[in-house]
Amino acid sequence: MVLRRRHVVCREAVDLIADYLDGSLPPRDRRRLEAHLAGCEHCTEYLAQMRTTIEAAGRVEPDDLAPEALDELTELYRRWRAD
């Protein structure tokens, strides 16, 4: 997406934030976005919430391993080894 206006409005900033989060925003767009963020508490909050969401995703714990599941798989392994 090529932005022809010098100044970024909020709706555009939200789109730029996608690539910004991945570090893949080209330098010129990054500077334009950062200039906008410096003066916009709403987009700054949006970015913070996106970061929180991503960080939280990285902390999602898987469910506990059911003991029966481990027993079944161990049995499977032993049978395979015995063959």
Next chain:
Amino acid sequence: MSDADAALVLALRAGDEGAFTTLVRRYHARLLRLAATMVPTPSVAEEVVQDTWLAVVRGLDRFEGRSTFKTWLFRILVNRARTAGAREPRTWSLEGPEEGFEERFDAGGHWQDPPVQWTDTVDDRIVAADVAHRVKAHLAELPEGQRQVFVLRDVEGVGAAEVCDLLGITQGNQRVLLHRARARMRDILELEMGRG
């Protein structure tokens, strides 16, 4: 390539049952979680994961270490899930951003319904645990393609190129799906945490 599982793989090749159970403890629940993003029921997910472990022990000789063990494991899982009926990416619906999202901006593109701050607590650890718990609870609400990319990239930490390879999607598709997933998850969390 540094592989956190390398020692376990070596031991498993040597027939060490303890290495097998350690790998199961390390990955079984995560495999179930990934399978759940791809197949419709928990029982199918369990079958897929059991087939995956079987394929691992039978096929371990063929693992050459060119990828990490985790990537190889996930690849087997994705293949087993597809065999069990998981749909190909070309069948994914092109679910876009929430319709209501556009209405939060005025005609000039400025926020007219801006994001509400989620919390004013200063204890980041409590906030982090709480949000993680909520993300987990709402994973199933993401559309299929978004869910798979989000779980692989952000929950499991698999790299972009590997995810494209695992799922058989382009870099462009992967980026769009990931961003939509993140934006939609943020929207879902906002309903719980910030608004109303």
